[in-house]
Amino acid sequence: MRSLTGSWTVLAAAAAACLVLAFGAAFSQEGGVVRIVPRVTGNAQPMALEHIPPLGRPVVDDVKRMRNYPEQPPIIPHSIDGYQLTLNTNRCMDCHKREFTEGSGAPMISVTHFQDRDGQVLSDVTPRRYFCTACHVQQTDVQPLVRNTFQDAKDVGRKP
Numbered sequence: 001m002r003s004l005t006g007s008w009t010v011l012a013a014a015a016a017a018c019l020v021l022a023f024g025a026a027f028s029q030e031g032g033v034v035r036i037v038p039r040v041t042g043n044a045q046p047m048a049l050e051h052i053p054p055l056g057r058p059v060v061d062d063v064k065r066m067r068n069y070p071e072q073p074p075i076i077p078h079s080i081d082g083y084q085l086t087l088n089t090n091r092c093m094d095c096h097k098r099e100f101t102e103g104s105g106a107p108m109i110s111v112t113h114f115q116d117r118d119g120q121v122l123s124d125v126t127p128r129r130y131f132c133t134a135c136h137v138q139q140t141d142v143q144p145l146v147r148n149t150f151q152d153a154k155d156v157g158r159k160p
Contacts, residue, residue: 056141060077060079065139090125096108
């Protein structure tokens with residue numbers, strides 16, 4: 001049977017640990033009080049609904065655009081309104097899957113989309129490349145939000 005003094009010692013140590021956790025976390029390493037910094041972006045009230053402006057008019061000319069760098073995913077040159085991308089359905093594959101490209105005239109998806117993360121080639125699109133809009137975006141006819149100063153690598157260092 002434990003002594004009464006031993007129980008009080010354990011209880012006092014537990015209470016001290018709780019106090020350190022409860023009040024010690026409110027101070028910075030320098031000993032000053034931690035100040036909560038307000039959010040820089042986003043809603044002041046995270047659960048409040050925010051007005052989101054509509055997307056710009058999609059570019060639907062079906063013109064293949066030049067890429068800005070070698071590994072850039074091609075943009076989607078047509079409207080994708082109403083396209084379904086779920087675990088069971090991928091509307092993009094109706095035209096871009098190898099066996100449907102002849103009839104649709106759409107380019108076949110890249111062979112890289114058939115490789116898993118270990119480099120093994122699969123017979124179908126790998127799950128990590130299944131959700132097309134994670135990389136490929138639809139072009140819209142809008143003004144840029146910020147000024148674009150991008151230069152092609154071949155033009156860097158050239159004088160105009």
